[in-house]
Amino acid sequence: MSRKKSVYNGRIINQMQIKLPSLSVNEGMARATVAAFVSQLDPEITELADIKCAVSEAVTNSIVHGYRGTEGMVGVTVKILEGRVVKIEIKDKGCGISDIRQARQPLFTTDAAGERSGMGFTVMESFCDDVRVRSKPGQGTVVTLYKCLGEGPSGSFHRREKP
Amino acid sequence: MNKQASFLCDAVGTTVTVYIRGEIDHHTAVSIRNGIDGVLFEKRPEKLILDLSGVSFMDSSGLGLIMGRLSVMKSLGGEMTLQQPSRETRTMLQLAGMERLLSIVYTDEIHEKQQIKAKKAYIPPKAESVPCRQASREKSKTGSGKRRTGAPKTTA
Numbered sequence: 001m002s003r004k005k006s007v008y009n010g011r012i013i014n015q016m017q018i019k020l021p022s023l024s025v026n027e028g029m030a031r032a033t034v035a036a037f038v039s040q041l042d043p044e045i046t047e048l049a050d051i052k053c054a055v056s057e058a059v060t061n062s063i064v065h066g067y068r069g070t071e072g073m074v075g076v077t078v079k080i081l082e083g084r085v086v087k088i089e090i091k092d093k094g095c096g097i098s099d100i101r102q103a104r105q106p107l108f109t110t111d112a113a114g115e116r117s118g119m120g121f122t123v124m125e126s127f128c129d130d131v132r133v134r135s136k137p138g139q140g141t142v143v144t145l146y147k148c149l150g151e152g153p154s155g156s157f158h159r160r161e162k163p
Numbered sequence: 164m165n166k167q168a169s170f171l172c173d174a175v176g177t178t179v180t181v182y183i184r185g186e187i188d189h190h191t192a193v194s195i196r197n198g199i200d201g202v203l204f205e206k207r208p209e210k211l212i213l214d215l216s217g218v219s220f221m222d223s224s225g226l227g228l229i230m231g232r233l234s235v236m237k238s239l240g241g242e243m244t245l246q247q248p249s250r251e252t253r254t255m256l257q258l259a260g261m262e263r264l265l266s267i268v269y270t271d272e273i274h275e276k277q278q279i280k281a282k283k284a285y286i287p288p289k290a291e292s293v294p295c296r297q298a299s300r301e302k303s304k305t306g307s308g309k310r311r312t313g314a315p316k317t318t319a
Binding site for chain 2: 122
């Protein structure tokens with residue numbers, strides 16, 4: 001599923017950081033901003049759609065589950081690494097996850113009344129190359145998404161070189 | 164940047180068709196859900212058709228919306244269909260295995276084009292050039308391909 005770990009530790013070429021209050025209206029803002037930033041790599045439309053979807057899931061999780069009934073800030077950091085790898089960190093200081101393994105199960109949700117499908121982590125995992133979750137109850141959650149983009153069009157500045 | 168979602172309800176007889184446009188996420192799903200449920204409980208239709216052709220983005224909140232409406236329709240004793248899911252929503256529907264829960268109707272050109280594309284994919288590109296090359300190879304093997312000046316001298 002995941003590539004070699006070294007791919008994810010490449011040199012940072014460009015990065016961006018945004019902080020948004022945990023209002024649901026900001027979900028669209030977060031994914032649109034990330035997509036705009038990533039588009040400098042000339043990604044495929046499907047790759048961009050995958051990234052938008054995964055970011056939307058992670059930010060929604062922070063707002064709906066992390067800060068349930070409370071308000072806080074959601075931080076989104078996007079880093080473009082060497083070799084057309086996109087690293088996206090979504091950070092909140094909400095309630096945290098007590099059982100990460102259980103939370104990542106398909107169809108698992110703690111908010112059945114809110115018509116959540118419980119597919120958030122499943123979507124992130126299937127649309128990204130790697131998903132890492134760090135969380136402690138009461139201390140918040142950091143979700144890190146890695147997406148390795150394809151070769152890119154010829155002439156692109158960040159074109160991945162063939163080995 | 165953040166396109167608000169909108170929807171339009173069209174009730175004909177015992178069928179209600181809802182056309183959703185824009186982006187479906189956790190934020191916009193709430194208003195769509197309330198709007199559709201309002202119509203459903205007022206009209207109590209036998210069939211609900213959700214048209215997703217105008218949806219430019221959908222995450223798992225959209226799945227929740229669809230599954231929620233499905234359970235509402237079941238409680239009303241009706242059925243539900245998805246109509247013309249846009250390209251953006253298809254991966255999400257496939258991921259959740261929605262076609263096992265309800266019927267999805269494709270009546271659009273994209274689906275037809277995709278099917279034609281899939282059929283065409285079996286025919287190799289430059290269909291004419293392939294047999295020609297094969298023929299020339301066969302000729303060169305038999306030694307009758309002398310018309311081509313640059314032919315490999317494999318027979319010599």
